[in-house]
Amino acid sequence: MALTIRNERFYLDCDPELLVSGSVHYWRLDRFRWSMILDRVREMGFGTICTYVPWGVHETAPGEFDFGEINPDYNLDAFLTLCEEKDMHVLLRPGPHVNSEITYFGFPKRIVHDPEIQSVTADGTPVIFPSPPRMFPVPSYASEKFYLEVGIYFDRVAPIIREHLHPEGCIIAVQADNELSFFLRTQPYDHDYSAGALRLYRRILIEKYRDIGRLNELYGTNYGSFDEVPPPRDFGARSMSDLPYYLDWIEYKEYYLQYGLKRIAWMLRERGVDTFIYHNLPGMCAKPPYNHVRMEKIVDTVGFDLYYYKEEYHKVKRCIQYLNGTSRVAFAAEFASGFVALPIPAKPIMFDDIRFTTHAALMHGISGINFYMLVERERWVGSPVNRFGGVRKERFEFYQRLNRLLERMNYQELSRKCEGILLINRDCARLELASSLLTPIPILGGITPEYYVSEDDLGFDDIIQLEYGRQWDALYYGFGAAKYAVAIGDTELPEEALDEYRMVVLPTFDFMSRGVQEKLLSYVRNGGCLVMGPRIPVFDETMNRCDILGRYLPKPQKKVDLVTVDGMDGMDRRDEMDSIELRDAGLFDIGSADADPVLTDNGNTLIYRQSVGSGSIIHFGFLFPKAIDGLSGITRIIDRIASTAGLIRQIPCTDPQIDVTIHRADEKEILFVANTGPAGKEVDIGRTGLDLDDPENEAVLGPMITVPAYTVRILEVCQR
Numbered sequence: 001m002a003l004t005i006r007n008e009r010f011y012l013d014c015d016p017e018l019l020v021s022g023s024v025h026y027w028r029l030d031r032f033r034w035s036m037i038l039d040r041v042r043e044m045g046f047g048t049i050c051t052y053v054p055w056g057v058h059e060t061a062p063g064e065f066d067f068g069e070i071n072p073d074y075n076l077d078a079f080l081t082l083c084e085e086k087d088m089h090v091l092l093r094p095g096p097h098v099n100s101e102i103t104y105f106g107f108p109k110r111i112v113h114d115p116e117i118q119s120v121t122a123d124g125t126p127v128i129f130p131s132p133p134r135m136f137p138v139p140s141y142a143s144e145k146f147y148l149e150v151g152i153y154f155d156r157v158a159p160i161i162r163e164h165l166h167p168e169g170c171i172i173a174v175q176a177d178n179e180l181s182f183f184l185r186t187q188p189y190d191h192d193y194s195a196g197a198l199r200l201y202r203r204i205l206i207e208k209y210r211d212i213g214r215l216n217e218l219y220g221t222n223y224g225s226f227d228e229v230p231p232p233r234d235f236g237a238r239s240m241s242d243l244p245y246y247l248d249w250i251e252y253k254e255y256y257l258q259y260g261l262k263r264i265a266w267m268l269r270e271r272g273v274d275t276f277i278y279h280n281l282p283g284m285c286a287k288p289p290y291n292h293v294r295m296e297k298i299v300d301t302v303g304f305d306l307y308y309y310k311e312e313y314h315k316v317k318r319c320i321q322y323l324n325g326t327s328r329v330a331f332a333a334e335f336a337s338g339f340v341a342l343p344i345p346a347k348p349i350m351f352d353d354i355r356f357t358t359h360a361a362l363m364h365g366i367s368g369i370n371f372y373m374l375v376e377r378e379r380w381v382g383s384p385v386n387r388f389g390g391v392r393k394e395r396f397e398f399y400q401r402l403n404r405l406l407e408r409m410n411y412q413e414l415s416r417k418c419e420g421i422l423l424i425n426r427d428c429a430r431l432e433l434a435s436s437l438l439t440p441i442p443i444l445g446g447i448t449p450e451y452y453v454s455e456d457d458l459g460f461d462d463i464i465q466l467e468y469g470r471q472w473d474a475l476y477y478g479f480g481a482a483k484y485a486v487a488i489g490d491t492e493l494p495e496e497a498l499d500e501y502r503m504v505v506l507p508t509f510d511f512m513s514r515g516v517q518e519k520l521l522s523y524v525r526n527g528g529c530l531v532m533g534p535r536i537p538v539f540d541e542t543m544n545r546c547d548i549l550g551r552y553l554p555k556p557q558k559k560v561d562l563v564t565v566d567g568m569d570g571m572d573r574r575d576e577m578d579s580i581e582l583r584d585a586g587l588f589d590i591g592s593a594d595a596d597p598v599l600t601d602n603g604n605t606l607i608y609r610q611s612v613g614s615g616s617i618i619h620f621g622f623l624f625p626k627a628i629d630g631l632s633g634i635t636r637i638i639d640r641i642a643s644t645a646g647l648i649r650q651i652p653c654t655d656p657q658i659d660v661t662i663h664r665a666d667e668k669e670i671l672f673v674a675n676t677g678p679a680g681k682e683v684d685i686g687r688t689g690l691d692l693d694d695p696e697n698e699a700v701l702g703p704m705i706t707v708p709a710y711t712v713r714i715l716e717v718c719q720r
Helices: 031-043 076-085 144-163 195-209 212-219 240-270 310-326 351-363 393-409 426-434 464-481 514-525 631-644
Strands: 003-006 009-012 015-017 019-023 048-052 059-061 089-093 171-175 276-282 301-306 331-336 368-372 420-424 486-490 503-508 529-534 558-565 580-587 595-601 604-612 615-620 658-665 668-675 681-684 689-691 704-707 711-717
Touching: 019 393, 031 076, 031 393, 076 089, 076 144, 144 240, 195 212, 195 240, 212 240, 240 276, 240 426, 276 331, 301 310, 310 331, 310 351, 310 464, 310 486, 331 351, 351 393, 351 668, 351 711, 393 711, 420 464, 426 464, 464 486, 464 503, 464 529, 464 631, 514 529, 514 604, 514 615, 558 595, 558 604, 580 604, 580 631, 595 631, 604 631, 615 631, 668 681, 668 704, 704 711
Parallel strands: 019 048, 019 368, 048 089, 089 171, 171 276, 276 301, 301 331, 331 368, 420 486, 420 503, 503 529, 529 615
Antiparallel strands: 003 009, 009 015, 558 580, 595 604, 604 615, 658 668, 668 711, 681 704, 689 711
């Protein structure tokens, strides 16, 4: 295998490689223009291209295909041979699902209209994807007939792929399927309820419980066999004891996607496609039903597709930070270069958006990026090269400058070290999805999440499905505004991954899986600092008593509805008059405990640090306000927590609209400073440096620099 991953970087033939590519769809272009178009791609500085191989385009009848025998534009073998002649590498994406704005997402029409293959809703009807230009029923990834049909297609395309695998050929990686995400219909009780899917559901129950008696004891039921267990078709929990049934369903939704990916990757490998295999997910798919860690046990890496506006900087940041904290390598399998030209209710992604978000991806440590699309085609506009080989000068020159900048920085040798990691609490995220009322496609349209809420909060101290996201956001924005280097991860990560960080942070509530509690305790005992709150877990995932962490922590003396903190000793005097309101706050007496106060108010301890083994736990016992409502106060509290954990601020500035990262290689230090707001800013970076975007200007900048609106400044720091 020529393409590999080591130390969170791509390597090609044992050399570090920043995997920068762009999409060129051969079957959408006139064959006589292929050579000229690839030359244009080369002129921009790209040595790698990416293309789909659409099943539905190449199939002429069941089991019959046209790979250039009828239409010369469909000659995949000839296109790959041309790439080899031009010494270009290829990322190949043979599906079976490709989307690519094709009718039926690249499936043959007969496949999506076959009742034996269709996914089924909770009401027993086919699942329809409302995609222009034509809605269509989506296939079930639990259907055996579906995989039989895929196998016939793979039998035809795999020999072509094998002939062109690196090192003899141009193909350095193959993608197994595309955007496995229930076709974006992720509401948990929407689909799939087909016969094959229900067999898969019961299969995971058998694997988990082995004996129906164990399931009955936990669920409070009296089923005679696993075949009798009905799938939930809506959220009906009234108390915490009801939750395991619904949380198992969410775990199954994760398993369903893993199963589909495993089947397709295995089918490719079985046919001799022995190369680097990857997958992609649509956007920030970090919570259930996605499970990045488990999916990367199936393929070499799983990347994200990023299509964001300049105002959505934090979505780009979260995606790249999550990949850096969770994946083997941070890869953007699709990154906007132009915009889909379909009648959908969304504004186009403009060049200003592309320029800013591209630099933001570099800023946060992307290791591979595929620009979709470098070459325009039907249903797509705004690419730097049009389908006739002409160029759009401004965009074309942008990618030329970008590739020169990456070479000048020697970007693939740079690394960004984060001192802390903010974890997604998968237990809380599963409850969040289980109680979701969104339907059917929450990933589209900027829909605000809504959740089922019972009168007694299911017996917990808080409405976890409402508060979890708010607390996670407060921590995320707080660490960013306070300028600490914190990655994003997942409680699914193994302990050895957590041991790389000085500090691990996550929102915690009344319940947490036993295995996660044990892992976090071991991390602390080995010298780590765990930051948790607002609550101490006292139940495990089965809702049985489990206080693995709690036995080391003092309990609150009392709880008050609201605490207003007006000022904090040692903080920036400019912020001292700002106050912050903390809700449902526990007040702690740590006089008799082996603990130190971190934040007090009127003699009451609100945050404390408890020594455990060689490490410590910092516990905050209150609910932060929404980050958007009180970021200044949140930042001051986060600063107190981070400094107590031993972290070092990256720059003096604490403006929440300014973000910063530092990358290093040997003696070189590169500083990225982003202005995420609509007005220019003067920023104190606490050092001086040379502007890498302007290689002709050797003037030294700093420590105060000007950063225009929606701009990333890149400086090589002057060494003292």
